[in-house]
Amino acid sequence: MRNLWFFIVKYYAFFLFLFLESISFSLIVKNNSYQNASVLNSANNVSGQMFLMVSNFKEYLSLKGTNDSLATENAKLLSDQQKSNLKTPSDSISYNDTTLKKQYIYYPARVINNSTNRRNNYLTLNRGSKHGVRKNMGVICGSGVVGIVNNVSENFCTVISILHKQTRLSGQLDSTKDIGSIVWDGISPQELTMLDVPSHILIKKGEKITTTGFSSIFPEGILIGVVRDFEMKEGDNFYSIRVRMTSRLQNIQYVYIVKNIYAEEQDNLESTLKYD
Amino acid sequence: MIRLLFSNTSRFIFLVIFQVLILNNIQLFNVLNPYLYILFILLLPLDIPAWALLMLGFMLGLSVDLFSDTAGIHAAATVFMAFCRPLVLIIVTPRGGYENEPVPTLNNMGSRWFITYSSILVFMHHLVLFNIEVFRFNEFPITLLRILLSSIFTMVLVILSQYFFSSNRTR
Numbered sequence: 001m002r003n004l005w006f007f008i009v010k011y012y013a014f015f016l017f018l019f020l021e022s023i024s025f026s027l028i029v030k031n032n033s034y035q036n037a038s039v040l041n042s043a044n045n046v047s048g049q050m051f052l053m054v055s056n057f058k059e060y061l062s063l064k065g066t067n068d069s070l071a072t073e074n075a076k077l078l079s080d081q082q083k084s085n086l087k088t089p090s091d092s093i094s095y096n097d098t099t100l101k102k103q104y105i106y107y108p109a110r111v112i113n114n115s116t117n118r119r120n121n122y123l124t125l126n127r128g129s130k131h132g133v134r135k136n137m138g139v140i141c142g143s144g145v146v147g148i149v150n151n152v153s154e155n156f157c158t159v160i161s162i163l164h165k166q167t168r169l170s171g172q173l174d175s176t177k178d179i180g181s182i183v184w185d186g187i188s189p190q191e192l193t194m195l196d197v198p199s200h201i202l203i204k205k206g207e208k209i210t211t212t213g214f215s216s217i218f219p220e221g222i223l224i225g226v227v228r229d230f231e232m233k234e235g236d237n238f239y240s241i242r243v244r245m246t247s248r249l250q251n252i253q254y255v256y257i258v259k260n261i262y263a264e265e266q267d268n269l270e271s272t273l274k275y276d
Numbered sequence: 277m278i279r280l281l282f283s284n285t286s287r288f289i290f291l292v293i294f295q296v297l298i299l300n301n302i303q304l305f306n307v308l309n310p311y312l313y314i315l316f317i318l319l320l321p322l323d324i325p326a327w328a329l330l331m332l333g334f335m336l337g338l339s340v341d342l343f344s345d346t347a348g349i350h351a352a353a354t355v356f357m358a359f360c361r362p363l364v365l366i367i368v369t370p371r372g373g374y375e376n377e378p379v380p381t382l383n384n385m386g387s388r389w390f391i392t393y394s395s396i397l398v399f400m401h402h403l404v405l406f407n408i409e410v411f412r413f414n415e416f417p418i419t420l421l422r423i424l425l426s427s428i429f430t431m432v433l434v435i436l437s438q439y440f441f442s443s444n445r446t447r
Contacts, residue, residue, distance in 0.1 A: 012326070020330055027347045028347060030347070031346075118309065124345075165411075
């Protein structure tokens with residue numbers, strides 16, 4: 001016992017090193033497992049407030065671009081409105097529509113911290129549990145998908161960007177509705193890869209790829225990107241499609257957090273399924 | 277002693293803030309991220325006890341982690357680098373041994389010694405950091421490219437900072 005003690009004292013630096021490394025790795029593992037909310041993230045108040053201050057300042061530098069993108073989006077929404085449809089005689093009968101119920105609510109949020117150059121990227125938004133944000137809500141912007149809410153504090157939330165090792169989004173080809181899963185290979189922040197599309201499907205370059213709405217996170221039909229290029233390795237039965245993202249995450253300023261009112265119901269029901 | 281403590285504390289705070297507010301936003305070719313904050317470990321006094329070195333490395337890494345959503349990754353890499361520092365100091369011992377130089381700056385030790393010493397440690401730190409972040413061996417070539425380019429970028433910043441903030445005492 002005494003010898004062991006002397007041994008530890010003599011090489012204490014090495015044991016301290018092992019101890020500190022094990023703390024770090026337990027933090028990493030905790031952060032990576034999907035169930036545990038981690039303690040160390042930029043949703044906490046100290047770093048959140050600091051990023052908010054910096055973002056307040058940085059916002060001025062890109063006012064023009066932000067204005068442009070918001071105006072484009074407004075125009076698009078206006079043209080989608082009921083009012084802008086041509087009224088044909090059958091429409092003119094007014095009736096109370098009770099068949100439609102709202103499923104998705106959108107909260108606007110501002111990006112206060114952002115990265116795209118690492119292998120695993122995150123965003124921090126200035127909305128938190130106080131404003132109704134919960135874990136696993138989807139985040140989109142005017143031109144496409146952005147990510148999924150990961151950690152929520154009172155005033156801030158962090159978002160796992162679509163540019164992340166763990167991203168696995170289900171997407172569909174717009175024309176044929178064939179589904180595949182979308183991953184990021186970590187090289188270009190403008191390019192995703194779509195896998196698992198079977199070989200018999202005809203793919204056109206420039207075709208749109210949208211979300212499926214199978215999961216409870218994103219509504220159906222949110223744009224992800226367009227097909228840039230596709231190939232099939234010899235002996236493989238599935239395409240690998242290179243997708244050019246439509247949202248530019250490098251200079252994103254404003255996003256929408258999507259709340260699915262029926263998410264809990266769907267998740268509860270689906271968790272009772274047994275796949276085996 | 278007090279002066280040393282004061283300069284190191286202020287360097288710690290300055291480097292962390294500079295890293296998270298400015299350097300984390302640099303996105304050159306999307307593979308280059310400089311991590312200048314490890315300059316703090318490089319410039320600690322030569323006779324610092326091992327436990328203090330390791331604890332400071334851990335604190336430094338953790339405070340960068342706190343601001344960049346990378347819980348533990350920077351801490352692990354910085355502790356590794358702090359652990360390696362005494363070994364690297366032995367390897368690169370100058371011919372006459374270490375004289376009474378309290379702080380291993382470029383001015384005190386000469387540019388050749390300083391560049392060897394810091395580039396070994398910067399490379400070690402980046403090697404651990406990027407590999408923990410990616411954690412996949414099938415992406416190793418692109419990771420290695422990122423490690424090399426980022427190490428060079430960090431080294432350029434380290435050397436520039438030495439010329440920028442050097443005192444007038446020359447060897």
